Amino acid sequence: MCDWCEKYGDGYERWYFNPANYARRLYKIRREEAESSGAETNPQAAGGMAVIGPDFQEARDQGDLEKMQEIKQKAEAASWLTHFGQVITLEEALKIADMIYPIGLMTCSCRRSMQGYPSEENFTCMGMGPGMYKWERWPDTYRGGMHYLTPDEAKEVITKMNKRGLVQTVFTFGTPYLAGLCNCDYPDCAFIRTTVDFGIKLLWKGHYVAKIDPELCTGCASCVSRCQFKALNYSPSKNMAYIDQFQCFGCGLCVTECDQGAISLVERAKLPALANVW
Numbered sequence: 001m002c003d004w005c006e007k008y009g010d011g012y013e014r015w016y017f018n019p020a021n022y023a024r025r026l027y028k029i030r031r032e033e034a035e036s037s038g039a040e041t042n043p044q045a046a047g048g049m050a051v052i053g054p055d056f057q058e059a060r061d062q063g064d065l066e067k068m069q070e071i072k073q074k075a076e077a078a079s080w081l082t083h084f085g086q087v088i089t090l091e092e093a094l095k096i097a098d099m100i101y102p103i104g105l106m107t108c109s110c111r112r113s114m115q116g117y118p119s120e121e122n123f124t125c126m127g128m129g130p131g132m133y134k135w136e137r138w139p140d141t142y143r144g145g146m147h148y149l150t151p152d153e154a155k156e157v158i159t160k161m162n163k164r165g166l167v168q169t170v171f172t173f174g175t176p177y178l179a180g181l182c183n184c185d186y187p188d189c190a191f192i193r194t195t196v197d198f199g200i201k202l203l204w205k206g207h208y209v210a211k212i213d214p215e216l217c218t219g220c221a222s223c224v225s226r227c228q229f230k231a232l233n234y235s236p237s238k239n240m241a242y243i244d245q246f247q248c249f250g251c252g253l254c255v256t257e258c259d260q261g262a263i264s265l266v267e268r269a270k271l272p273a274l275a276n277v278w
């Protein structure tokens with residue numbers, strides 16, 4: 001069980017299946033808390049990102065490990081309190097789409113800021129719950145507007161994005177309030193990039209880990225480019241794919257690519273060495 005299921009699961013199999021974490025009551029409490037503390041209430045206010053800034057890069061360039069560690073700790077603490085994500089599988093994302101209403105499709109701010117993608121080609125981000133009714137308050141964030149989706153439409157969009165190779169994730173906006181159902185990839189996603197490249201955990205691993213059956217793998221390597229977390233590689237000497245399970249985020253994108261059925265997902269909790277690797 002991850003820390004978040006323990007704190008906010010309330011008996012549900014996963015904390016992101018607990019309807020209370022999407023509730024209007026929580027949205028209201030979090031918003032009022034933010035307002036009374038004078039903090040930025042814009043939904044894009046990403047505490048962890050704000051802490052990292054150029055200082056981390058500078059400390060890295062100078063080899064200042066102490067400073068890097070200090071920034072990492074501050075960024076993670078701020079992120080876990082305000083805005084962080086966790087990887088989920090396609091099946092889990094489809095289940096959430098059936099649970100929460102409304103779901104709005106909007107432009108992805110990571111791709112806009114990291115890659116300069118124009119808004120009209122950039123509808124990969126989904127917002128959930130009562131906060132969606134307030135989107136007009138932040139026109140700069142929701143450039144291109146908001147497209148409300150029925151549950152079936154949301155599931156269709158999520159399935160198409162998974163097929164394209166985008167990872168499904170959930171995001172908090174004032175933890176544990178969950179309001180983001182995102183479709184992300186490396187290096188566009190600032191959260192994947194910060195977590196994988198800098199080791200600053202703004203995106204938590206999911207509840208599964210992938211494993212390969214060497215008897216079934218033919219070494220075609222078509223799964224390798226599906227992995228957004230640098231966990232999946234190809235060994236020319238063995239002529240097969242292999243997974244660094246400590247690096248695997250359990251997204252399942254490789255599973256759906258393998259037509260040999262050689263990759264499967266195992267529950268992290270059932271693997272003693274990985275049960276606490278998040």
Ligand code: SF4
Binds near residue numbers: 124183191
């Ligand atoms: S978390 Fe993913 S979908 Fe959301 S804004 Fe970032 S890359 Fe886009």
Ligand code: SF4
Binds near residue numbers: 220224262
């Ligand atoms: S797609 Fe399947 S068969 Fe091909 S390398 Fe990956 S695991 Fe092996």
Ligand code: SF4
Binds near residue numbers: 229230
């Ligand atoms: S190895 Fe497979 S399940 Fe693990 S992170 Fe990579 S694509 Fe996702």
